Each structure stands twice: as C-alpha cells, then as structure tokens.
Amino acid sequence: IQWLSNSSQEWAGWAVIMDFFNPFSQIWYHALFYFVIYTALIVFFAYFYTAIQFNPAELAENLKKYGGFIPGIRPGSHTKEYIEKVLNRITLPGAMFLAGLALAPYIIIKFLDLSSNSGGGSLVYTFGGTSLLIMVG
Numbered sequence: 001i002q003w004l005s006n007s008s009q010e011w012a013g014w015a016v017i018m019d020f021f022n023p024f025s026q027i028w029y030h031a032l033f034y035f036v037i038y039t040a041l042i043v044f045f046a047y048f049y050t051a052i053q054f055n056p057a058e059l060a061e062n063l064k065k066y067g068g069f070i071p072g073i074r075p076g077s078h079t080k081e082y083i084e085k086v087l088n089r090i091t092l093p094g095a096m097f098l099a100g101l102a103l104a105p106y107i108i109i110k111f112l113d114l115s116s117n118s119g120g121g122s123l124v125y126t127f128g129g130t131s132l133l134i135m136v137g
Contacts, residue, residue, distance in 0.1 A: 059080075
C-alpha cells in the first residue's frame with residue numbers, strides 16, 4: 001500500500017479532510033461535528049438492531065397463542081401496538097447511554113487536554129468508544 005501513502009503526500013487536501021473528521025482537531029466545531037454524526041449513527045443503529053432482533057408482532061402472536069396477556073391490553077393488534085410503543089420508549093434511553101459511553105473517552109481526553117504527544121491519543125484508541133461498544137455488545 002505504498003502508493004496510498006505517496007498519493008496522500010501529493011495532494012495536501014487530505015490533511016484538511018483528515019483534520020475535519022479528527023475528534024482531536026484543534027478547531028472545536030470539527031470535533032463537535034464528529035460527535036454529532038457519531039451519536040446519530042449510534043442511535044440509528046440501536047433502533048435498527050432492535051428492529052431486526054425484536055419482532056413485536058411475533059411476540060404478540062405468541063402471547064395470544066399461549067394464553068398470555070399484558071394486563072389492561074387486549075390480545076392481538078393492541079398488544080403489538082403497545083409493545084412497539086414501549087420498545088421505542090426503551091430504545092432511546094439505551095441508545096443515548098451507548099452514545100454517552102462511546103463518546104466518554106473522547107470527551108474526557110479532549111477536556112483534560114491530553115494530546116497524542118502525551119499518550120492521550122493512544123489511550124483513546126485503546127479504550128475508544130467503538131472498542132467499548134464492541135466489548136459491551
């Protein structure tokens with residue numbers, strides 16, 4: 001991949017693009033942009049994963065088939081709607097917690113002013129947000 005490193009030296013615009021998406025950029029709004037996009041993606045994928053793994057219609061059907069019910073909710077479509085509503089309410093705080101967990105190393109190192117020269121950058125890559133999400137998940 002030697003040609004890739006040479007091509008980045010030929011065009012100086014790569015440095016600007018890399019600095020823009022760097023969470024440790026000297027310009028705070030670049031890091032803020034990164035944090036907003038990162039948080040939005042975490043929230044999106046939390047909802048996406050929940051939608052794939054948890055099927056309220058199937059759960060409502062199984063409850064109805066085996067004689068189970070949710071107190072105060074009629075079996076069938078009402079149960080499905082109730083489960084969807086509760087699932088949406090539960091997913092948002094969970095997704096925000098995951099986003100906070102993922103952003104915590106970046107924010108701590110940013111506010112403690114630990115640059116990559118003092119070892120802070122390597123600390124983020126060791127205990128970075130994405131690696132924490134992988135360990136938790």
